[in-house]
Amino acid sequence: MPSTAPDVLLTDAGLVRPASVAAGIAPGPAVASRPRRRKTDLWPYLYVLPVLAVFGVFLLVPLVQGIWYSFTSWDGIGPAPWAGLSNYISIWTNPVMREGLANTGVLVLFYAGAPIVAGLFTAALIGRRGMRGMGFYRTVLFLPQVLSSVVVIVIWRLLLAPAGPVNQSLGAMGLGFLRADWLGSFSITLDVLGLIGSWVAFGFCMLLFLAGIQAIPTELYDAAKVDGASPVREFFAVTLPGLRGQMAVAMTLSVIGAFQAFDIIWLVTQGGPGTSSVTPAINLYNDAFVSQNVGAAAAMGVVMLGASLVVTLVIVRLVEGRRNA
Amino acid sequence: MLSRFERMTNYAVLTVCAVTVLVPVVLLVFLAMGPTYGGGIVEFSSLHLGNFVRAWNAGDLGTGLLNSAIYSVCTVMATALLAIPAGYAFGTMRMRGGQVLFVVLLVGMMVPVTAVIVPMYYDFLSWHLLGNYGGLVAANTALSVSFGVFWMRSFFRTVPSPVLESATVDGATRWGTLWRVCVPMGRPAVTVMGLLVFMWTWNGYLLPLVLVPSSAMQPGALMLGNFQQRYGTEYSLMAAGAVILALPIVVGYVVFQRRLIAGILSGAVKG
Incomplete structure (x- = not known):
């Protein structure tokens, strides 16, 4: 951890400290007027106030309103009749909502599972001591992360078009039977969209794990080498245990990303064909802005917030718990 | 050292991934x-830039790019102006209840x-913030500012206290110390924060989709979506539009990638 650097600087500070102590007792209006520890110092609150104001007005207020709307059957225009828990119940009973939840399960595999495994694997290779030119791979693999989701889906719509390069190359390789309507099929389109999500997300996981690997003390690798550990053993004995913290961050962020999945799927299929690729966020959008079920949309928003917080807590607890054991 | 076999395998696997x-x-x-x-082979003479x-003309992408730039620059500036002083206060000053306030921001x-x-959406409708520049900037700022405070606080905590104190001795106010001493020292941290917020705003989709219904003020991502x-069937045209939208970000990424990635790497270890 980076704690050593500030400590060194603090001990160096011995040279400077006396001066500042002297300044504290030195007479003179400029110093004397400065509030000291006794009185409550109000200045820090002024530094923080603007952030809290923006945060409060544009985030907390809508958040609380959303919770309120979720218990009503408001249509966005008239009065908001109290609806109790009915919006929450219909998330579980409405078939389209259920389909959205089930699809989320699939997307967790593609948005979180696959990128974490691939990210771990590539980071372990890039992070090996004694390899050259790794900066190039790092930069390239992170590239999809900086592309807008619209650009990403244009790329894949072109590649996966019925007469596009993917189907053409399959035909040319004599694998014509594998050709498919990748983005218009009831059975495989959700998985294809999920894979596009993996393509985007894995660079992020890679970079995160790379950061963790660089923080693992070199001595551990030296010790593994002395013990004659193979690269695979070294990965499981040294690298993987050293990445616990990054694993928690990667899992939290990418699972939440899967819960929120919207852009890629909305832009390609809008949840179709039929409702085969709907997600909770797409249901929320349709409820709120197409069918004017504002209450139902708000309830979905609250559930998504709750799910995100629960996932964060559970993952952090799991990782911390294992660390103590 | 690594064996020759292992080295070659690593390069091979990574090259496949890069491809x-x-x-x-x-x-x-x-x-x-x-x-x-022509006969299954690309005629290279046919390549042209006309698309x-x-x-650019058909999608009104010039307007879209300009809008994206306005939204991104304004959001970065607003986030920086709000997050830098707050991160400074949380990182260097004693504040009763500061812990609680910071945790609330983190939950954000x-x-x-x-x-x-x-x-x-409904608040912005009644506050007249729907479909104008201020609304989307405010929403994007509110969503980035928690990260900004967190990011700047972890930087300001690494500023050695003697630096803060000696500046005070020289007669600088804390406000002056912040902008004249700490921020110049923390230029890498501020840059990375700015780059990330710029990228998020430039690439964001759901927020402008909901908050900016009028096409004249939509950012490029939304225009390309429409x-x-x-x-949808004019593939070359679509591809050209996507290249135009991605170009500024990709060029920025290539120029700043070393600093951006180094910044994310150091931030990720702390976090």
């Missing part, structure tokens, strides 16, 4: 130049857009 990333991107640029095929001009990092987008739905 899966690069080939789709290169194909996009290639298709944008409108290749035609970029057509896409966990709030997903979907949890606030619906009420935000564009690809309208010209």
Whole structure:
């Protein structure tokens, strides 16, 4: 951890400290007027106030309103009749909502599972001591992360078009039977969209794990080498245990990303064909802005917030718990 | 040292991964130049830049890029102006209840857009913030500012206290110390924060989709989204539009990648 650097600087500070102590007792209006520890110092609150104001007005207020709307059957225009828990119940009973939840399960595999495994694997290779030119791979693999989701889906719509390069190359390789309507099929389109999500997300996981690997003390690798550990053993004995913290961050962020999945799927299929690729966020959008079920949309928003917080807590607890054991 | 076999395997595997990333991107640029095929082979003489001009005009992408730039720059500036003083206060000053306030802000990092987008739409409708520049900037800022405070606080905590104190001795106020001493010292941290917020705002989709209904003020991402739905079968045109939208970010990424990645790497270890 980076704690050593500030400590060194603090001990160096011995040279400077006396001066500042002297300044504290030195007479003179400029110093004397400065509030000291006794009185409550109000200045820090002024530094923080603007952030809290923006945060409060544009985030907390809508958040609380959303919770309120979720218990009503408001249509966005008239009065908001109290609806109790009915919006929450219909998330579980409405078939389209259920389909959205089930699809989320699939997307967790593609948005979180696959990128974490691939990210771990590539980071372990890039992070090996004694390899050259790794900066190039790092930069390239992170590239999809900086592309807008619209650009990403244009790329894949072109590649996966019925007469596009993917189907053409399959035909040319004599694998014509594998050709498919990748983005218009009831059975495989959700998985294809999920894979596009993996393509985007894995660079992020890679970079995160790379950061963790660089923080693992070199001595551990030296010790593994002395013990004659193979690269695979070294990965499981040294690298993987050293990445616990990054694993928690990667899992939290990418699972939440899967819960929120919207852009890629909305832009390609809008949840179709039929409702085969709907997600909770797409249901929320349709409820709120197409069918004017504002209450139902708000309830979905609250559930998504709750799910995100629960996932964060559970993952952090799991990782911390294992660390103590 | 690594064995020759292992070294070669590593390069081979990583090259395969790099190819899966690069080939789709290169194909996009290639298709944008409108290749035609003669007997299954590409006629390189047919490659041209005309589609970029057509896409630029048909999709009104010039307006879109300008809007994206306005939204991104304003959001970065607002986030920096709010987050820098707050991060400084949280990182260097004693404040009763400061812990609690900071935790509240951190929870804001966990709030997903979907949890606030619906009420935000109706609030912005009644506050006259819907479909104008201020509204989307405010929403983007509110969603980035938690990260900004967290990021700047972890930087300011690394500023050695003697630096802060000696500046005070020289007669600088804390406000002056912040802007004249600490921020110049923390230029890398501020840069990375700015780059990340810029990128998020430039690439964001759901927020402008809901908050900016009028097409004249939509950012480029949204315009390209409409564009690809309208010209869904004109592949070369779509590709050209995508290249135009991605170009500024990709060029920025190539220029800043070393600093950006180093910044994310150091931040990720702390976090």
